Amino acid sequence: MEFIKDIIKAIEEFAPKSYQENYDNSGLIVGDPSKKTSKALITLDCTEEVVDEAINLKCGLIIAHHPIVFSGLKSFTGKNYIERVIIKAIKHDIAIYAAHTNLDNMQMGVNQKIAEKLNLVDCKILAPVSGKLKKLYTYVPKAHIENVRKALNDAGAGKIGNYSDCSFSTLGEGKFKANEGANPFVGTKNKIHTEPEIKLEVIFEAHLEQKLISILKETHPYEEVAFEIITLDNKNPEIGAGMIGKLSKPLDEEPFLKMLKKKMQTKCIRHTELLGKKIERIAFCGGSGSFLLKDAIAQQADVFITGDFKYHQFFDSEKKLIIADIGHYESEQFTNEIFYDVLSKKFPKFAILNTKVNTNPVHYY
Numbered sequence: 421m422e423f424i425k426d427i428i429k430a431i432e433e434f435a436p437k438s439y440q441e442n443y444d445n446s447g448l449i450v451g452d453p454s455k456k457t458s459k460a461l462i463t464l465d466c467t468e469e470v471v472d473e474a475i476n477l478k479c480g481l482i483i484a485h486h487p488i489v490f491s492g493l494k495s496f497t498g499k500n501y502i503e504r505v506i507i508k509a510i511k512h513d514i515a516i517y518a519a520h521t522n523l524d525n526m527q528m529g530v531n532q533k534i535a536e537k538l539n540l541v542d543c544k545i546l547a548p549v550s551g552k553l554k555k556l557y558t559y560v561p562k563a564h565i566e567n568v569r570k571a572l573n574d575a576g577a578g579k580i581g582n583y584s585d586c587s588f589s590t591l592g593e594g595k596f597k598a599n600e601g602a603n604p605f606v607g608t609k610n611k612i613h614t615e616p617e618i619k620l621e622v623i624f625e626a627h628l629e630q631k632l633i634s635i636l637k638e639t640h641p642y643e644e645v646a647f648e649i650i651t652l653d654n655k656n657p658e659i660g661a662g663m664i665g666k667l668s669k670p671l672d673e674e675p676f677l678k679m680l681k682k683k684m685q686t687k688c689i690r691h692t693e694l695l696g697k698k699i700e701r702i703a704f705c706g707g708s709g710s711f712l713l714k715d716a717i718a719q720q721a722d723v724f725i726t727g728d729f730k731y732h733q734f735f736d737s738e739k740k741l742i743i744a745d746i747g748h749y750e751s752e753q754f755t756n757e758i759f760y761d762v763l764s765k766k767f768p769k770f771a772i773l774n775t776k777v778n779t780n781p782v783h784y785y
């Protein structure tokens with residue numbers, strides 16, 4: 421038996437909720453996080469059939485990629501499948517959790533699974549996001565600087581690409597006056613004190629903010645710790661939408677499409693006109709990725725693989741690349757493996773079951 425909140429914690433350590441898009445609703449949607457369960461059921465979509473399966477298998481938690489609820493529900497009468505799923509889950513004491521765009525936006529998330537299936541190399545994020553990196557400035561008395569620096573670095577601050585433990589420091593003078601009621605670490609009350617201090621600067625990923633503030637307050641010797649946090653415009657190359665990578669050996673267009681169809685287990689690929697060129701650079705995005713077409717073209721992809729392209733959007737390829745729409749479900753069907761990998765590593769004795777329901781609402785004749 422594991423606490424639902426511990427399962428959630430493990431998923432969010434891998435895919436922090438702060439990386440989800442504004443329109444999204446990732447997180448615990450139904451259920452009490454302080455309850456325990458012995459089994460979780462993993463699925464792409466939480467449909468009524470999946471809830472029935474969870475009831476039969478006695479799973480106390482459903483972990484889905486797509487949130488069943490996106491916007492506010494005003495009644496629970498069972499008039500549509502969303503309300504019926506929620507009602508059924510609550511009646512049977514089943515929690516529903518979703519990790520959606522936060523999992524899409526991770527370098528090791530949904531798109532990494534596509535890269536693995538297609539054996540792509542040199543993969544990087546296609547459209548890195550900005551606003552997810554922050555910087556912390558703090559002022560530390562000289563004797564304590566290494567202690568504070570190490571504690572912040574150990575907690576994940578100062579990671580830039582393949583480098584860790586990055587920081588910058590400058591020596592200066594801190595001035596302060598401890599008033600009545602204060603208990604100063606150095607200096608005397610009611611007198612302005614000057615202390616040699618080091619200004620320490622570290623970059624960090626936004627989701628670490630609360631953790632770093634607590635660690636700073638624990639390790640900094642002052643009663644009142646001076647610090648500032650700012651949000652940076654810098655893009656985080658490890659977080660964002662879509663990916664771009666290469667085939668280890670270029671392929672002609674038709675063998676490529678054949679390979680794509682087989683590896684992604686799709687019955688149908690809707691694609692733009694073939695261009696008579698070798699395929700090597702592959703842009704891809706699980707789910708509805710048409711918004712990334714311009715990025716795929718700008719980065720000179722030979723093909724852009726995603727789902728949910730509309731008729732008029734196919735024209736936008738302008739013969740610069742081949743759009744290959746493999747279907748939304750098909751492009752994300754291996755997402756369950758991510759949940760399985762993360763949870764089985766952390767909770768080796770906990771039962772993680774894959775749904776047997778094919779939740780794809782699209783059928784091919």
Ligand SMILES: [Zn+2]
Pocket residue numbers: 486706707708748752
């Ligand atoms: Zn999706």
